[in-house]
Amino acid sequence: MPHTTAPETTVSHPPTAVSDTQEFVSQTAPQRPIKPGRDWLMTALLFLAASGGTAVGIIGFAMSYSTLAKVALSWGFSERLAPWFPVGVDASIIAFLALDLYLIYKNTPWPVLRMAAHAMTAATIWFNASSQGSIGADLVKSASHGVMPLLFVIGVEAARRLFIKKARLQAGTAADGIPLHRWILSPLATPRFYRRMRLYGIASYPEMIRRQQDLLAYEQWLKRKHQGDLSKASEDERLPMKMAAYGYTVAEALALPDQQEREAEERAEEAERRRLAAETRREVALKEAEAERLEADGALEAVRARVEGQTAEARARARAQASAADRAAELEEKALGSALVAEAQAREAEALRLEAEERERAAEADRRAAGVELDAAETRRRAVEAARCAAEEEERKAVAEANAQDARERAAEADRRVAETRLATAEIERHAVEIEDAAKLTPRERAVRRVARMILAAGGDANQVLLADIQRETAVSSTDTASKYRQEAVDLLREGYRPEQ
Numbered sequence: 001m002p003h004t005t006a007p008e009t010t011v012s013h014p015p016t017a018v019s020d021t022q023e024f025v026s027q028t029a030p031q032r033p034i035k036p037g038r039d040w041l042m043t044a045l046l047f048l049a050a051s052g053g054t055a056v057g058i059i060g061f062a063m064s065y066s067t068l069a070k071v072a073l074s075w076g077f078s079e080r081l082a083p084w085f086p087v088g089v090d091a092s093i094i095a096f097l098a099l100d101l102y103l104i105y106k107n108t109p110w111p112v113l114r115m116a117a118h119a120m121t122a123a124t125i126w127f128n129a130s131s132q133g134s135i136g137a138d139l140v141k142s143a144s145h146g147v148m149p150l151l152f153v154i155g156v157e158a159a160r161r162l163f164i165k166k167a168r169l170q171a172g173t174a175a176d177g178i179p180l181h182r183w184i185l186s187p188l189a190t191p192r193f194y195r196r197m198r199l200y201g202i203a204s205y206p207e208m209i210r211r212q213q214d215l216l217a218y219e220q221w222l223k224r225k226h227q228g229d230l231s232k233a234s235e236d237e238r239l240p241m242k243m244a245a246y247g248y249t250v251a252e253a254l255a256l257p258d259q260q261e262r263e264a265e266e267r268a269e270e271a272e273r274r275r276l277a278a279e280t281r282r283e284v285a286l287k288e289a290e291a292e293r294l295e296a297d298g299a300l301e302a303v304r305a306r307v308e309g310q311t312a313e314a315r316a317r318a319r320a321q322a323s324a325a326d327r328a329a330e331l332e333e334k335a336l337g338s339a340l341v342a343e344a345q346a347r348e349a350e351a352l353r354l355e356a357e358e359r360e361r362a363a364e365a366d367r368r369a370a371g372v373e374l375d376a377a378e379t380r381r382r383a384v385e386a387a388r389c390a391a392e393e394e395e396r397k398a399v400a401e402a403n404a405q406d407a408r409e410r411a412a413e414a415d416r417r418v419a420e421t422r423l424a425t426a427e428i429e430r431h432a433v434e435i436e437d438a439a440k441l442t443p444r445e446r447a448v449r450r451v452a453r454m455i456l457a458a459g460g461d462a463n464q465v466l467l468a469d470i471q472r473e474t475a476v477s478s479t480d481t482a483s484k485y486r487q488e489a490v491d492l493l494r495e496g497y498r499p500e501q
Helices: 040-074 084-105 111-132 139-171 180-185 189-199 205-225 239-246 250-336 339-439 443-457 467-474 479-494
Strands: none
Touching: 040 084, 040 111, 040 139, 084 111, 084 139, 111 139, 180 189, 189 205, 205 239, 205 250, 239 250, 250 339, 339 443, 443 467, 443 479, 467 479
């Protein structure tokens, strides 16, 4: 794109966090800064304005005090309260104006204070002017009594304007107003110019002028590029003309497609990162669940082996003791043959048998405890399995979320393509209407060509275009006429008609 401003013209750039101004470092020794000479004329003018305004204020309030005190007495105020009436009226003016300036300094202006001060000033002027009786009886006397408060307020308003301007300059928010001659010379375009400045925060009038010049220069360059036909320009090339009404500069509008492409790529990269993170979490959860399951299976097998060993040992010990007791009883019976000895041996055998039964019960209790521990191990294994299922469910949710994000992005891309198709269709329709206007076709010929464009939009198949749609688009009520339009449109397409021609 060619340059749109003269080389010596300062080109506006978007505000950045760091100043673009280059710093030149002197190679010589540092020198003392040269202080600008003091403007004695401005100092003198400021001194005269301050002293004159103070004098006007003192004189005006003194005259107003004397006059309003007499008026208060005539209105029925007591001799004690009458002198305080002018103090309250005049002090309210000073208080309201001072508070208004203070709120402006704190960047919280309240217009009610200024209006109240002006209302009290108007009341003071009226009271002073009417102190001599009827105002219409002697306008000169009335004006002489009411002019001093007005002069004081004019001086305060001038100081207020200077104060506001200085505060805005220090804050960097000073705005350049549109000059009066532009409103006079261009009364129709200037309101739109002002609207754009205010809506999109363009405080500088020269900056707005430069933007307008850049846009006009770009439009002329685009016309030269396409031999005067802007309809041949692409959508991206026409962006500066479309986005200028929304506060965009030429450079910002031309940079929009690249910026949007970058943002779309960043969204796609973020979705891919989320999907990969979800897959990583799923794999980690599966591995952890598998490890816990293996540990639970190992603990279960160890408990099972220990319980089986303890049970077998107890049973073997009980059988050995029972056999020994039986053999001892048999030997003693054979050796002694005494009933008493036999009974004693029988009792001993019974005791041994009871002891064996106790040990058998103890072994059974151990077996039951081992069964409980086995059940607990099985419960832990089921908990691990549930955790693994939950991890798989979380993974499925993450994958579903990623798929939903992809679907939303594909839907947005489809909407964008549909919008581009509609825009292209509308452009073709507009171009075809212009060609028809230039050819001065009859209403029937225009209707047939519109139906032909509908057939082209439907992929070239005339049967896809319903007669009801033709009736609606061509504003005919007869289906027979719509059918004839469709047949004539088919014939026209066979003859080589295209909307671009």
